[in-house]
Structures are given as structure tokens and as C-alpha cells.
Amino acid sequence: MGFKTIFVATLAAVALAKPIPDPLHVIRQSGPVAGQVITRCNAPGQLALAYDDGPYQYTQQLVDILTAGGAKGTFFVTGTLYGCIYNQRTALQNAYKAGHQIASHTWSHPNLGGMSTNDITNQMTRLEQALINIIGVKPTYMRPPYLSTGGNVLSTMRTLGYRVITNDIDSEDWNRKSPQQSQQKFQQAGAGGNGHIPLMHETYSGTVNTLTPWLINWAKNNNLKLVTVAECLGDTTSAYKNGTANGSSSC
Numbered sequence: 001m002g003f004k005t006i007f008v009a010t011l012a013a014v015a016l017a018k019p020i021p022d023p024l025h026v027i028r029q030s031g032p033v034a035g036q037v038i039t040r041c042n043a044p045g046q047l048a049l050a051y052d053d054g055p056y057q058y059t060q061q062l063v064d065i066l067t068a069g070g071a072k073g074t075f076f077v078t079g080t081l082y083g084c085i086y087n088q089r090t091a092l093q094n095a096y097k098a099g100h101q102i103a104s105h106t107w108s109h110p111n112l113g114g115m116s117t118n119d120i121t122n123q124m125t126r127l128e129q130a131l132i133n134i135i136g137v138k139p140t141y142m143r144p145p146y147l148s149t150g151g152n153v154l155s156t157m158r159t160l161g162y163r164v165i166t167n168d169i170d171s172e173d174w175n176r177k178s179p180q181q182s183q184q185k186f187q188q189a190g191a192g193g194n195g196h197i198p199l200m201h202e203t204y205s206g207t208v209n210t211l212t213p214w215l216i217n218w219a220k221n222n223n224l225k226l227v228t229v230a231e232c233l234g235d236t237t238s239a240y241k242n243g244t245a246n247g248s249s250s251c
């Protein structure tokens with residue numbers, strides 16, 4: 001083999017070794033489309049534990065339980081529902097730093113379904129500003145209070161670039177169901193098919209201290225990876241956008 005042949009062969013090898021961009025992969029990286037309702041993960045073998053209505057007094061406990069269990073969770077937080085969001089600044093920062101996903105559940109938890117585009121936008125941007133002040137970024141995922149996706153909700157979320165998450169299992173912790181009754185819901189739904197995105201609330205001690213450890217164990221027994229909502233939708237890069245802090249620390 002002459003020098004020229006080796007040179008050409010090397011060039012060919014380098015060209016072959018170079019990864020060819022896979023269009024599906026590029027789409028997957030950019031994340032799901034904004035303004036469309038998503039109820040579950042887009043691949044099997046995973047479970048996206050998702051908690052609404054915080055931050056509250058159990059947020060840090062929940063972060064610790066998830067992290068100790070090797071799990072990633074998603075926190076759909078509000079600005080004022082269970083006290084001012086700035087009261088739980090440290091717990092939110094810890095959640096974010098530990099790789100849990102912080103997402104929006106609006107500023108004050110209204111039913112967005114009957115509201116004007118302008119009022120819905122205010123609900124989203126007020127929470128965005130608080131999150132920029134607390135964790136340095138704003139979310140691109142949201143879950144509407146009461147799972148209300150009618151009226152101007154989806155068109156506004158499309159405009160604002162929000163991925164709209166609802167659920168495919170309802171733990172009914174909000175409806176006075178015990179953790180044991182919630183567990184049955186997961187067992188009935190089963191571990192097969194694309195991953196579940198359950199509706200749960202971090203504002204109940206039973207959900208944080210009983211249901212969550214049980215779910216971590218259930219996932220392990222069923223070989224399910226406990227990932228964030230964004231991760232279970234194949235989105236590893238676009239759960240947040242940058243923003244500019246404004247120095248506020250009160251609601």
C-alpha cells in the first residue's frame with residue numbers, strides 16, 4: 001500500500017467515524033412541541049414521578065427521599081398556593097442542583113380555562129421571574145391547575161413555548177385517598193407500556209413519606225428508571241430557558 005492509498009484510507013476511516021446526524025435524534029433533543037397536551041412518557045421502562053402545588057414544608061424531605069432512592073422527580077411549583085415561593089428558596093435550589101426538574105404550575109393556581117390570554121400570560125411570567133431569581137432559569141414545562149386545558153390555555157402555552165403536561169395516572173391524594181389506595185392505582189395501571197406521568201401532590205405527608213418510597217421500590221422491582229418528565233420525553237437539553245434576575249425576594 002503506497003502512501004497515497006494509506007492517506008485516502010485514513011481519510012475514509014475518519015469520514016466514517018464521524019457521526020452522521022440522525023434527524024430523529026435532533027428532533028428528540030429539541031424536546032416536545034409546545035402547546036400540546038402530553039399525558040405520558042414516549043418510551044417504556046421509565047416512570048416520571050411528578051408532584052404539584054409546592055414548594056411547601058415537605059419539599060426538602062421529598063428531594064432527600066428521591067435523591068437517596070436514586071430517583072429524579074419533577075416539581076410543578078406555584079408562586080403562592082402554599083405560602084410564598086421565596087420561603088422555600090433553599091429547598092428549590094437543592095432540588096434543581098440535585099437534577100430534579102423544576103416546572104411551572106402557575107403563579108397563584110387559578111383555573112386557567114376561563115381566563116384571557118393576557119391573564120394566563122401573567123400567571124406564567126410572574127412565576128418565571130421568581131424562578132429566575134431563585135434557580136437562575138425559567139421552565140419550559142408546565143402542568144395547568146385542575147388539569148384545565150380548555151379556553152385559551154393551549155394557544156397561550158404555544159405562544160410562550162410551554163410543553164403542557166397532564167397525567168395518565170391519578171394518585172387521588174388530593175381526594176383523600178390513602179397512600180395504600182394510591183399504590184393500587186399504580187398496580188392497576190401496571191409497569192408496561194410507555195412510562196407513566198402520575199398526578200401527585202408534594203403537599204401531603206403521606207405522598208412524600210409513604211407513597212414515594214413505595215414507588216421508588218415499585219420502580220426498582222419492575223426495572224423502571226425514575227426520570228424527570230423532560231427526560232422521559234427524550235428531552236435532555238431544553239427543560240429551561242435563560243432569563244434575567246430582578247432582585248425581588250417577596251411575593
Ligand SMILES: [Zn+2]
Pocket residue numbers: 052053105109145146
Ligand atoms: Zn395544583
